[in-house]
Amino acid sequence: MTTAPSALARRLLDGAGADHEAHVARYGALPGLRLDDLLAAVADSGLTGRGGGGFPAATKVRAVAQGARRPVVVGNGIEGEPLSSKDAVLLNRNPHLVLDGLEVLARALHAKRAILAVGPEIEPGPVTDAARRRPVHLVALAGGFVAGQETALVNGLNGQAPLPRDPFTRVTESGVDDRPTLVLNVETLAQIALVARYGATWFRSAGLPDDPGTSLFTISGSVSRPGVIEAERGARLSDALAPARPVRPAAVLVGGYHGAWVPASDLGARLTRAELAPYSASVGTGILHVLDTETCPLDLSADVMDYLARQSARQCGPCLNGLPRMASDLHRLAVGVRDPDLPNELERMAALVTGRGACAHPDGSARFVASTLRVFRGHVAAHLEGRCPSARSTRARSVAS
Ligand code: SF4
Incomplete structure (x- = not known):
């Protein structure tokens, strides 16, 4: 064993x-x-x-x-x-x-x-x-x-x-x-x-037989002690996060801006390809960013998508057209625009840009958007009703009122 x-x-x-x-x-x-x-x-x-x-x-x-x-x-x-x-x-x-x-x-x-x-x-x-x-x-x-x-x-x-x-x-x-x-x-x-x-x-004396050794992880977001730690490959997400002391975690972004969200209810998952696959996540460059229950995930995701759209080399169609469009639609969703087509349109654009760039930037950006829609489905539904379940968010509530 x-x-x-x-x-x-x-x-x-x-x-x-x-x-x-x-x-x-x-x-x-x-x-x-x-x-x-x-x-x-x-x-x-x-x-x-x-x-x-x-x-x-x-x-x-x-x-x-x-x-x-x-x-x-x-x-x-x-x-x-x-x-x-x-x-x-x-x-x-x-x-x-x-x-x-x-x-x-x-x-x-x-x-x-x-x-x-x-x-x-x-x-x-x-x-x-x-x-x-x-x-x-x-x-x-x-x-x-x-x-x-x-x-x-x-x-x-x-x-x-x-x-x-x-x-x-x-x-x-x-x-x-x-x-x-x-x-x-x-x-x-x-x-x-x-x-x-x-x-x-x-x-191989550290880690798992099919994923040996150690890795560095950068832990940030809603934690008491952000920083870089070294953990064995295959550690549980909760164990890797423990030294940083997460504060009211709602979800963890695994793998950075090209990564995907793992909900706080699943922090027992191991940081392996197999156990992260259901979330479309991977260890990647070892980024673990904790989102707390008071921050609106759609607000944060829209800002990330803005950044990703600005960072493209603007050489290929998916980056030139698709990424800014996804950033704009995510912002509309975040501020509480009650357009029920927005989630479908975002999913359509994410599928459309995937595999169409000269590098993996559109794919990674699309993966992040798809993960946001999937993991925060309840948030998306609430925003379409003009409210936001996150304690600190005022955007959706103010637009709706
Ligand atoms: S797909 Fe890659 S190479 Fe093409 S514009 Fe986007 S970032 Fe640049």
């Missing part, structure tokens, strides 16, 4: 800042691994990407290793999601572990260059000091919600606008300087540094 993982673990956050000697004393020297050995360890560990996509890390490394030219290895520290701060905290507390991941991969792949790309939300101090002593180029780029998307990041590093490009050219084949490019989130790199040191069996 599988032992249920406990919520807390501290593999990643007990770093020594920019002090390399203290870092080596804490974690041990970084081994130099041949590509075959590193690939075997990462594959056996079952490590998946911690940047949102959740793909097996070994698959990406293998794809780049098969390229015709020496590759470029890129650490993705562009944390474009406003609700996430786990990458910033990791780079601040444990920059050398991220740099270890870059270095061990760059050596094994005989990479032409290793780059750590960071956005404006990353504190320059510790990571700048740490990178100065390592064979890594630190590159600061502009931020934005879609700027951390893999192809947008590669465009930014190639001196172009940091916008997603066509999905048919894989960066693992042609990325930075037209070279095969391995882009991994900074947390994934830190995990690879641990796997390289301690092996796959140790990595």
